[in-house]
Amino acid sequence: MISLTDIPLVSSERWKFTDLHKALKKKTLTPTVMGWGRGVVPLLTHAPGHERYGDTSLWDLNTAQTQDIKFISGSTDVNIHAVDGQMLTPRIIIHVKTGDTLTVNEFLGGTGSYWKNMVVQVHVEPGGHLYHHRIITESAEGIATIFTHVVLERDARYDAACVMMGAGMVRNQIHAEIKGSGAQCALNGVHLLAGEQHGDTTITIEHQAPHTQSHQTYKNVLTGSSRGVFQGKVHVHQAAQKTDGYQLSNTLMLSPYAEMDTKPELEIYADDVKCSHGATTGKLDENALFYLRARGIPLAQARSLLTMAFVSEVIDRIPAEDMRQSLLSDISQWLSDHV
């Protein structure tokens, strides 16, 4: 059994839309070791920035429990597959050395009822570049809480894409600290939610140095009575002049029973910055649907085609051809099952 005393409550500001407490209460789980080993890397005990953002309990739980630590400094795939009854506590530390370019692909899935409480720490040294892909296909009863912390040094680049195609409840939390001038952080996501699924992406980006960029583009597709959450905060420190910060969340509601909560936030303390955010929620374009059908394309296929067009902007940005193709085919499959 796991103790729920330290699990964040919906009364805390950044957990308003995701009731982890309630979701965990029904579960009987056993902490399980995957066998990665602990290694010799010292762990950060609290989530960086927790004094400011007050969000460290799941991180602390991971630090206290983890027996599975993976240290990554070269391109690799990571598979984390949970089975019924497990509580997994993976810790991943990705280190990109000066001038290196790495691709790390995470595949997160499982069967039955379980909880993954995962922490991923990313450090990109000057001029380094990380492509970080996260493919989430959790089971309908699986819970995954993922806390990714990113530090970018001078001229570092971080290109992340997260594609969520399965979830019981997923909390994908990202905190990026852009510490070096010239660094760029791009966060992209596609969330496909069906049934009773709950997908929460909560982002904090701190621009701490001048001439830095952050771009967030998230595409949410909601069917059934699923619920999506997007909270994105861009915090521009006083020193971070010439920041370019952009945040966009577009949601396609394919069912009247689905729900989307979007909360963009800008906190700006520098005066010479360019920041924007936008959020839209809409349905499929009726004119476009009729046009396709008038050309003989059956309704379901027309809906799929338009939904694919909606998410493809994000997928098209993934540079690796094989990853892109395999995602497109997985997404087509999802669409033919759910749209």
Add this chain to the structure above:
Amino acid sequence: MISIKNLHARIGDTEILRGLDLEIGVGQVHAIMGPNGAGKSTLSYVLAGREGYEVTQGDILLNGESILDLSPEDRAAKGIFLAFQYPVEIPGVQMTTFLKTAVNAVRTARGEPELNAIDFLKMMKSKAQDLGMSDDMMKRAVNAGFSGGEKKRSEILQMAMLSPSFAVLDETDSGLDIDALKIVADGVNKLRAAHRSFLVITHYQRLLDYIKPDVVHVLAKGRIVKTGGADLAQTLEKSGYADILKDVA
């Protein structure tokens, strides 16, 4: 081929078509002319099966069978094609993907085998070339950023690809300069065939100089108020609609 009988249709609470009768035989080209707001586009949408256009009376028969209960895609499979007055832009869907999906959906519904990628591309390229459409346009999103004339050519290309048995062209001439008009008319004339009928909707007689109709109708206030030969179009061009409309209640 197509027979429209006492057709009444409304959008919301407004009755737009009020007892429209029209018979188009196999291989014939009919033109419908009429003032703005007469109900020409409404008729085209009702034929194509658009939601929100409710038929309250009458019937539309294609080769003797009512199509009123058919979805737009089923009508397309049966050979009905509508070239839109305002073609829709679809960002994110490539022209080529769109055409291939449409062609193969229609072929499947008609019990024909799907085209493989090579045969499809060959067919698309040759038809696009006839209409002066570049390979680059086929790589762009459907109608996205196309000029007015390019959009109309795109409609004719789609028609050529889907080889319908009954095609409705809704003001395909609007917004075209004379060169583009000729290209579009050539595209249509190439498709004229003994087994294919056309309904050419236009506001101006100009298009009918290039696509010669067998029969010309005047649509006003939701009904056909006059029918004649190709010369009726010329008369209308000179005298305008005012004379005819005077007599319509």
